[in-house]
Amino acid sequence: MGLETYFRKRNFSRTPEPKGKVLQTKRHRFVVQEHHASHLHFDFRLEIGGVLKSWSIPKGPSLDPGEKRLAVTTEDHPIAYLDFEGRIAEGNYGAGDVRVWDIGEFEPAVGEDPEKAYNAGKLNFTLQGEKLRGEFHLIRTGRDRQWLLIKSRDEFAEPGWKLETILPAAGKLSLPRARKKSSSPTKKAANASKQTRDKPIAAATAFEAKTLSGDLKLKIKSSTLALTNLDKVYWPEDGYTKGDLIRYYYDVTETILPYLKDRPLILKRYPNGIAKSFFYQHDVDQPPEFARTVTLDVEEGHKVDYLVGGSLETLLYTANLGAIEQHPWLSRARSLERPDWVVFDLDPGKDVRFETICKVAVSLRDLLAELGLDCHAKTSGSRGIHVYIPIKPDYSYEQTAEFAERVAARVVKQQPAIATIERSLKKRRRGQIYVDHMQNARGKSVAAPYSVRPKPGAMVSAPLTWREVEAAEITPQEFTIKSMPKRIRRRGDLFAAVLKSKQSLNKAMKELNEAG
Numbered sequence: 001m002g003l004e005t006y007f008r009k010r011n012f013s014r015t016p017e018p019k020g021k022v023l024q025t026k027r028h029r030f031v032v033q034e035h036h037a038s039h040l041h042f043d044f045r046l047e048i049g050g051v052l053k054s055w056s057i058p059k060g061p062s063l064d065p066g067e068k069r070l071a072v073t074t075e076d077h078p079i080a081y082l083d084f085e086g087r088i089a090e091g092n093y094g095a096g097d098v099r100v101w102d103i104g105e106f107e108p109a110v111g112e113d114p115e116k117a118y119n120a121g122k123l124n125f126t127l128q129g130e131k132l133r134g135e136f137h138l139i140r141t142g143r144d145r146q147w148l149l150i151k152s153r154d155e156f157a158e159p160g161w162k163l164e165t166i167l168p169a170a171g172k173l174s175l176p177r178a179r180k181k182s183s184s185p186t187k188k189a190a191n192a193s194k195q196t197r198d199k200p201i202a203a204a205t206a207f208e209a210k211t212l213s214g215d216l217k218l219k220i221k222s223s224t225l226a227l228t229n230l231d232k233v234y235w236p237e238d239g240y241t242k243g244d245l246i247r248y249y250y251d252v253t254e255t256i257l258p259y260l261k262d263r264p265l266i267l268k269r270y271p272n273g274i275a276k277s278f279f280y281q282h283d284v285d286q287p288p289e290f291a292r293t294v295t296l297d298v299e300e301g302h303k304v305d306y307l308v309g310g311s312l313e314t315l316l317y318t319a320n321l322g323a324i325e326q327h328p329w330l331s332r333a334r335s336l337e338r339p340d341w342v343v344f345d346l347d348p349g350k351d352v353r354f355e356t357i358c359k360v361a362v363s364l365r366d367l368l369a370e371l372g373l374d375c376h377a378k379t380s381g382s383r384g385i386h387v388y389i390p391i392k393p394d395y396s397y398e399q400t401a402e403f404a405e406r407v408a409a410r411v412v413k414q415q416p417a418i419a420t421i422e423r424s425l426k427k428r429r430r431g432q433i434y435v436d437h438m439q440n441a442r443g444k445s446v447a448a449p450y451s452v453r454p455k456p457g458a459m460v461s462a463p464l465t466w467r468e469v470e471a472a473e474i475t476p477q478e479f480t481i482k483s484m485p486k487r488i489r490r491r492g493d494l495f496a497a498v499l500k501s502k503q504s505l506n507k508a509m510k511e512l513n514e515a516g
């Protein structure tokens, strides 16, 4: 036990936090600090063995015995940290505002040595704070660093109890964090929060907040859009929330919308994040008033109302439904039977190096160039590459599908060792890349450019330059919801040609037909 980790994580010339030292006292103090870092959480600390044993509680403690709160151990803090409040500046570990939410003494259970109990993973104690009173239990669950904080059913228990933050939680208040600083004391701010909670907030104002949490009503033009459960964790390994997903789409709106505009959308919904189950939704029963839909006959007598993409409201609405990916059709509402791009999905098998996928993509590009066609590449946002040929909406899905199949077969002929059109996984050789041309059918789709993918790291489908593909100098993992907005600012929309170019397939089809 010691403070090595605490010291290592901090630069004391840059953080207002106390340096402190290990200090044996006879006291048992506790503190709960409200910490508005990249994610609002509550730090629970108990004075044990000369330091503050610490847990991060995402939802904060509760007086409701029915609410078991996840508490994750963090590094020991010095006792001097007990009454620390302030703002940890940007760029430092734990940047954001810290407030003492509750402070007081704790009394270990009769006959319990807190240090031994901590090591054994089960602490029983009574809290004597302003807000937290009565008996609590902290129990290690056996999983990595995870404990549960549970209130006993005693006279201090309050079923249905709701935690109130001292500083307004971003996302629940119309005031952006930057402005909040100059406005006076917390009490006033808390009142403002109550008054404005149900009032829609202009999107531009809402997204100024550092973190999006709770529920939020957005005003976009004349529409109101309800965003819910924004602090639900969607990427458990990375800690990214639904709010982070929605913020990404908000940040890249102008760039992604042209790829969704006028296209029916297939919703692939992950309501509980990427580690839990998903389902497809084509039919929207009760679309919000701002939504544009198109009704399609899919089978005899069976109609489906598809959402049509192209507006900020619809984009954020689908993200709020847990549609992590954006899946537009290959054709637009005004010419539904005529796709305006052809797509190849280069899908690697196991143990394929990204370099090899790049090699197949370059072969495909060269082959299309021989046929007089330009094409454009992007990472799939997973391990593969998508190649798009922008075309005039003059051909049926049957025609483009047949064309894509012939092109794929030709690539495989040129690169038989590394490329295949064998659909059966079993029949594919190890290390081969599947040149998937099957998405060129009505009602199918691949993840759009700039679409987020439900993969660890919150990877994004990233348009690439052909130079990047040829050099194979990038990795798909480097494009994420964090890095992509910066790349767009630096490089612009590398896929823009797909929107502008309208190529005819006539000559290429003729050549492929003649070659047989």
Ligand code: MN
Binding pocket: 035, 037, 041, 042, 043, 056, 094
């Ligand atoms: Mn913290």
